[in-house]
Amino acid sequence: MNSNDLIALLVQKLSIDEEQAEGMVSEWIQHLGAELSTNGQADIPGIGSLILEGSKLHFELDPGFAMEVNYKYLGMKPIVISDDINIGLKEPEVEDAIDDEVEEDSVLAPSDTVEMDEVLPSEEVIADEGASDDEEVAETEDVSEGTESEELTVTEEAEEIQEEEVQADEDFEPEGEEDEEPDEAEPEQSEESEEETEELDEATKARKARRTAELRSTRKEKKSNNIPLWVGLGVILIAAIVAGWQFYLQPVMQNPASLVGSSEELNTVIPGVDSLQSADQPVSQPISEDNQQVDQQEEALSQNLASEVQESPAPAAEEAVVSSNKKDSVVSAPLNATSPNNIPPGQPKYGLTGVFNSQANDGYTLVLFSLSNRQSAMEKYQLYRDQGYRSLVSPVTSERYGLMWRVSIGQFATVNEALSAVEELPTELAKDYFITKI
Amino acid sequence: MSNEKFQDIISLLKEQLLAGEHVSVKGLGSFKPVHQTQRFQTDEKGRSVAHPPEDTIEFITDETGGDS
Numbered sequence: 352m353n354s355n356d357l358i359a360l361l362v363q364k365l366s367i368d369e370e371q372a373e374g375m376v377s378e379w380i381q382h383l384g385a386e387l388s389t390n391g392q393a394d395i396p397g398i399g400s401l402i403l404e405g406s407k408l409h410f411e412l413d414p415g416f417a418m419e420v421n422y423k424y425l426g427m428k429p430i431v432i433s434d435d436i437n438i439g440l441k442e443p444e445v446e447d448a449i450d451d452e453v454e455e456d457s458v459l460a461p462s463d464t465v466e467m468d469e470v471l472p473s474e475e476v477i478a479d480e481g482a483s484d485d486e487e488v489a490e491t492e493d494v495s496e497g498t499e500s501e502e503l504t505v506t507e508e509a510e511e512i513q514e515e516e517v518q519a520d521e522d523f524e525p526e527g528e529e530d531e532e533p534d535e536a537e538p539e540q541s542e543e544s545e546e547e548t549e550e551l552d553e554a555t556k557a558r559k560a561r562r563t564a565e566l567r568s569t570r571k572e573k574k575s576n577n578i579p580l581w582v583g584l585g586v587i588l589i590a591a592i593v594a595g596w597q598f599y600l601q602p603v604m605q606n607p608a609s610l611v612g613s614s615e616e617l618n619t620v621i622p623g624v625d626s627l628q629s630a631d632q633p634v635s636q637p638i639s640e641d642n643q644q645v646d647q648q649e650e651a652l653s654q655n656l657a658s659e660v661q662e663s664p665a666p667a668a669e670e671a672v673v674s675s676n677k678k679d680s681v682v683s684a685p686l687n688a689t690s691p692n693n694i695p696p697g698q699p700k701y702g703l704t705g706v707f708n709s710q711a712n713d714g715y716t717l718v719l720f721s722l723s724n725r726q727s728a729m730e731k732y733q734l735y736r737d738q739g740y741r742s743l744v745s746p747v748t749s750e751r752y753g754l755m756w757r758v759s760i761g762q763f764a765t766v767n768e769a770l771s772a773v774e775e776l777p778t779e780l781a782k783d784y785f786i787t788k789i
Numbered sequence: 790m791s792n793e794k795f796q797d798i799i800s801l802l803k804e805q806l807l808a809g810e811h812v813s814v815k816g817l818g819s820f821k822p823v824h825q826t827q828r829f830q831t832d833e834k835g836r837s838v839a840h841p842p843e844d845t846i847e848f849i850t851d852e853t854g855g856d857s
Contacts (some may be wrong), residue, residue, distance in 0.1 A: 352805055354815040360801055362843035379795040380816045396796075398803055398820075403850070408818065410848030419807060420822065420844050431832075718841075766839075785827050785841045 418752070423783070425721050426749040426757070430787055432715075432766045495537050703761040704739045704774040711762040711789075715769045716743055717776075718785040720758040728756030743789070762789065807847055819850040 352360075354376065361372040368676045383401060386393035387408070393401045399412040418425060698705045703715055719735070722728040728744055734743035740760040747755040760780075763769040776784070805812050806820055813819040825843045832838050 352810050353813045357798075357801065357805075357812065357814065360805075361797065364801060365797055375795070375798060376814070377816075379798050380814065382795065383817065395799055395802075397799060398806070399846070399848075408848075408850040410820075410846075411817075412846050416803065417845065420846055422844075424841050425845055429840045431836045432829075432839045504845050766837075782824070782826060783842060786839055787841075 422722065423720050424785065425723065426747050426752045426755040427718065427721055427785055432786065432788075440488050556663070695709070701762050701764045701768065702741065703763075703775060705741055707741045707743060708762060713763075714789060715763045715766055715786055716759040716789050717761050717763075717769055717773065717780075718757055718759040718787050719780060719783060720756075721747065722758065723752070723754070725756050727759050730759040745789075759789075814851070816851060819849045821847045823847045823851065 356367060358376060361367065361375060362369055365372070367375075376421040383393040383395070387401060387403050391403045395401070395413075397413060398416050399410055402409045402411055413422075694706050694708055698708070700708060700711045703717075720728065720731050722731070730741045732744045735758070741762050743757075743759045743762075745757045745759070747757050749755055761769065761772055763772060766786055773781050773784060802812055802814075802820065805820055809822050811819065811821045823845055825845070827842045828840050830838050830840065
């Protein structure tokens, strides 16, 4: 379009004659020139600014207009696609996580086990020794005395550890003192009567039994401390699932036409989306073609969500590395969750065409559009689906652009496979794609 | 002189650019919608980075005063 075309359009649009239109355009150009000469900058509201830099005129696009022009790719950011490097980056994190878990386990669980395994038998030894010691001392067997005193020392150490951990009551201390006494007082005790020995034996056994019960109950309490935490987390998770079902998934399941229906129907769904968006939570829901498949789709969707939870940190980290000045966006699992039962037999796991396979969400896809209008995204999704492509729609929550709907086709194991598939695409699609992780 | 006076021209220009039209204004320059395809680069860590495609507007100064 040249100046004459512009003038002709002005004539047509404003119902003015050609001279008036020419005058307007001429006046506008003069106005811009005057601003440039005085301010070094001339604004074209809604489009951008002309900036005079030395003798050159530089154009700076208005951010809002830039978004309008680039509407198809809004929210897309550079991603690292080197599979080998990604693996190298991710594995240490996983290993670290596992190591952490192992360390935690090794710190907590095994020590508890050790306590149970070591301490309790030692107490049994104490009880046994207390009895046998007294009996044997009474019988004045020198050989057994030496052995028992050594075992008692070990037992005392074990009991001291128990005292520190459990903070045993006062009953325990005299017991320890009493346990120490046999070493020193063995010769004296050897002179006591058998009746006294039996009484002491019974009293010792009773104390040991009581203490053992206390220690066991204490450990049970220690172990049960984590149970409320897990129960609480479980309750929160279930509540989130129920809320998601009640307020978002169920209305859509009951009225699938709302996904691609009229704008009035769409409005009944969008508030749910807005509320989810405001809560900064990724949005996911299945596109149900058949209400009878709802249960299967829910199952597949839950798998998607689970995989998303595991995988989401890695892309975010990668994007942060690539472009630290850009804010992260959260890409949810594709909406078109399809049960494996609905996939035609013989269809490969990955591919450009066919039916979307929720099991193949671990690869790459060719993004064609990133749209702010959900209905438009659904129309695009349906268009490519009708053309036989594996069509996907993924909600993208971007801090910068808000909720976007990313339309893509194909599921590929590697970037190279995706690039190969591009050759099969029509020209209009082949020039407007973007490979990204699902 | 206020820009409001030229709002009709600006709206028309914007409309044409959003439609993908190349608009040339005699005495000023040309506004041209440009599509940049996806490109791959290697970052400083040696990783392959995919940059998304982008649609934008370029401006070319009319230095000759001509009108394409």
